[in-house]
Amino acid sequence: MSERLKISLYKHFGSCEAIFEGAILQYEEAGLNYKQADKLFKYKEQLDKAKKINEFIEKNNIDIIEINDPLYPETLKQIDDPPILLYGKGDKNHLRKQYISVVGSRKCSDYGFRITKKLCIDLVEVGFGICSGMAEGIDSYAHKAALSVGGSTIAVFGNGIDICYPVKNKEIYDSIIFGKGYMLSEFAPSTPTYNYNFPKRNRIISGLSVGVLVTEAALGSGTLITANRAEDQNKQIFAVPGNIDSKMSQGTNALIKDGATLVSSIDDIFEELPYYVKKQLKTIKEDKSEDVRKLLDKNEVMVYDGLSWQPTDKEEIINKLEISIGEIDMALLTLTMKSFIDRLPANRYIKLK
Structure with a gap:
C-alpha cells in the first residue's frame, strides 16, 4: 500500500489503532478499492503479531511517533509521502533542531573523510544538527563528527532500530541510544536489513532536513537517490567538488553541473538557506x-x-x-x-x- 493511501486512512480514522477497528465499507470511504479494503480487513488476523511488537517496544523503551504527534518533524510531514508512524530511540529533544542531511559514499577517500568532518563540525557550531543513514563511510563520519563536538545527530535506519547495522558502527549506535542523538525508522523492531528498504529510508533522511549535503559520491551511487528525493521534496542540494579524475567525485561533480550549490565552506550553505532558518539559528545561538x-x-x-x-x-x-x-x-x-x-x-x- 502506498504512503499516500496510508495517510488517507490515517486522516479518515484519526489513529493507527482505529484503522484496524474499521470495516470494509469504511476503508472504501477512505479511498481504498474493494480489493485493498478486503486485504486490510483480513490483515486484522495478524493483530497478535502487532501486540507482540508493542510488548517488545514497551520493554525496550522504544518511542512510537505518529504523524499527528507534536514531536513528529514538521519538515518530514510536508513531503508527499511521509510515514504515518516512526519508531525512535534516544533523546527526543534532538528532534527539535534544524538539520542538514549529510550523505556520501560508503567507500570514501581521505579527502571525503576530512571534508565531511570539517563541514559537519562547522555546521554543528552554528546550530545545526546532522542527519544521516549510519552507513559505512561518509554517513558514519558525519555522525561521529557531530557527536565529537556535542552536537545533535539523527540516524535513520533501513531496518528495525533494535538492530545495529552495520555492526561496526556499534559505538555510534550506543552513543545515540544513551541520549547523545536520536534514531528513527519507519520499520518495526526486528525488521531485517533488506536492500529495497534503503530507497524508502532515503526519503526520510532528506525529508528531515532543510537541505542535503553530498560530500563525496560516485556516479550510480545510492547517495544520488537521496539527492534525487531531496530535489523531489524541493530541498536545497549542496555538493562538494572533487578531483575530476576521481571516481568518488564524479557524482558530486555531476550534481554541481546539474544545479546543486557548490560547497567549499559552510558559508556557501548558509547563503542558500531560507531567511527564517538563518534567523532561528542566530536567535538560538544568542539565547x-x-x-x-x-x-x-x-x-x-x-x-x-x-x-x-x-x-x-x-x-x-x-x-x-x-x-x-x-x-x-x-x-x-x-x-x-x-x-x-x-x-x-x-x-x-x-x-x-
Missing part, C-alpha cells in the same frame, strides 16, 4: 535560557507549545488549541514582538527559541 515559558503568560505558553521549529500554518494552530481566535492572535502578536517566534509569508509561524 541561553533553559525555560523560556517562565517569561510568558498562560495563553502565550499554549500558543508557543503549539508551534514547531519548522513553519506551522495559523489554521493548524487554531485547530490545535482550545482558546479563542482573538486570544491566539494576541498571543502570536506578543510572542512575535518578544522575538520568541517569527511570522513567515502565507500566515505561517515558527519558533525562534
